[in-house]
Amino acid sequence: MKNLNETLTDLVRKILHYRDAGKPCIICGKGEMGKYDVVCHNIKQSKSTQFKWHLHNVALGHSKCNSIEEADPLLSLSHNLNMIERFGADEIISIYEQRNNTVKFAKSDKESLIKELRVTLLCHEAIFKNLK
Numbered sequence: 001m002k003n004l005n006e007t008l009t010d011l012v013r014k015i016l017h018y019r020d021a022g023k024p025c026i027i028c029g030k031g032e033m034g035k036y037d038v039v040c041h042n043i044k045q046s047k048s049t050q051f052k053w054h055l056h057n058v059a060l061g062h063s064k065c066n067s068i069e070e071a072d073p074l075l076s077l078s079h080n081l082n083m084i085e086r087f088g089a090d091e092i093i094s095i096y097e098q099r100n101n102t103v104k105f106a107k108s109d110k111e112s113l114i115k116e117l118r119v120t121l122l123c124h125e126a127i128f129k130n131l132k
């Protein structure tokens with residue numbers, strides 16, 4: 001049985017594999033995302049835990065881009081610009097401004113988020129299958 005954090009991480013990964021399928025890498029802006037691509041966080045997990053499972057802080061990207069981004073300011077800039085294009089400047093700025101307000105999720109918050117993400121996953125799954 002998975003713990004709550006693992007369940008949340010797994011749900012986000014599954015949602016993104018439907019939501020971002022066929023879109024370009026969120027970091028370099030190239031290619032077409034598929035099953036081998038990884039979940040990339042704009043605000044990194046190490047800086048804040050509150051945006052770890054926020055669907056507007058994550059998108060699929062190349063595994064290589066994700067691993068070298070932090071050492072490459074241009075890739076990091078490209079990631080930000082692609083996030084703004086996909087989710088809107090207001091949303092990305094709002095997340096950025098809150099990045100240091102560390103919010104610790106209680107067990108009940110995680111359980112609510114799991115319910116919410118399960119519904120989101122069902123919706124993305126249905127849309128994905130209907131488009132095929």
Ligand SMILES: [Zn+2]
Nearest residue numbers: 025028062065
């Ligand atoms: Zn890439």
